[in-house]
Amino acid sequence: MDYFAQQAINAIQQGSIYALIALGYSMVYGVLTMINFAHGDLFMVGAFACLLIASFFPLPFIVILILVMLATGFLGALLERLAYRPLRNAPRVSAIITALGCGLVIENVVLSLSPYAKPMPPLFTVTGYHIGGLSVSTLQLMIIGVSIALMLGLDFLIRRTSFGMAMRAISFDAKTVPLLGIPLNRIISVTFLIGAGLGGAAGMLYGQAYPVIAASMGILVGWKAFVAAVVGGIGSIRGAVLGGYILGTVEVMTVAFLPSTYRDLVAYSLLLVILIFKPYGLLGKAPNQKV
């Protein structure tokens, strides 16, 4: 029982990171119906930005987090402005290929600056607590707490603010949005900024949990979070969170109770089964339900 509870904590930690990344895929899909395949690399940039900032300025954790989110956020918005906006009316496949290309460019720029994996120093002194047979570290609490706070903030933004209404309106019918005086491009830029910022935050938290970072770290994690977003229902915000936690749970529990090499096999088989029964994901809507 203790073993299970311990694994549950690990699952929430892992799921939080997947959920944060999956949100970025889903938000961008919501406004542009495209998959930003550079998003995993923005996650990686978040980890490197954290390392860079922390090695020059001994700032408090929360300040570094904000700076990392701003840096990756602006990189995401820049990507949209320079690479995706000119392709807004091009076939979707061109935009997706461009995104893959942008991801490779980012990855290789980082690789040229940092050819080897780098150790990530801890940003605060981690202490462990033992409650019964259970051990929880301040790092785990920090990862889970920060992720949940960010997700609640996003939920508020999307449900309660004018920006959120405009973002949801775009996902329903983008061409009508300017007719209400709403600057479509600015809303899309801010959507990228937020999505990429969350991905960057996830990169920073991940770097604390697995403190060796490399230019290639965003590839696999990015793909997995993308799968999580699809399973949750791409375009759905709550779906992305749900998908992230499901994926984290399945992965951690598979490793806990089966040989660890089964992890991806079990995780992805299960996700494929979900998609067979719910082709638009758990909380996603069929596109023609719009009209």
Next chain:
Amino acid sequence: MNALEVHDLTVAYGDIRAVKGISFTVKQGEIFTLIGANGAGKTSTLRALSGMLKYGGKVVYQRAEIDGIAADKRVGLGLAHVPEGRGIFGNLTVMENLKLGAWLRKDKAGVAEDLERGLTAFPRLRERKDQAAGTLSGGEQQMLAVARALMSRPKTLLLDEPSMGLAPKLVQDIYRVVREINAQGVTIVLVEQNANLALKIAHSAAVLETGSISLAGTGAELLSDPRVQAAYLGA
């Protein structure tokens, strides 16, 4: 004074020339209607006026050329467009749709007042204010589209076939609302296939035929014109 002056307007979709150089003026405070059959270019004309589409020619609004101005900025000038098919955001509530209509306004108190006025003018919308707009009937959606456009306090309202797909009773309601809005000083540009209805409330009108204006005059003149009667009024 003229609210709108349109000079030699052209709209093309690739090789398809939808609007072939039309000119007309809309006077401040009047109801101007553009009638025409399917595919005549009515919607394309309105889309050009609101800046949704690139076009050729010149559009003068309130004495200023607005050709370089993007669609969202034109709303700020007081030019609102209720698009064909209504353009309701079905995933947002009725209230959220209305609030988005006031995007550019900073006067919170005025917005709250206008929201209240809109919900009073359309009691059906008040009953459904927290419901997803996609669950409204066609007539209710049309009401919402008009109410939403009014939230920007427009000086000129472009209306694309507000009667489309509605039962006769609802069409009457919508037309009554259009007249009331006009009576409050809003200039109306009304596009319709339903020529009889539109010409009856229009101060001036033009007939659009495959991208060109074939006839123009007052509403009453066109209503009694034998060519209009033969082609559009089934007489």
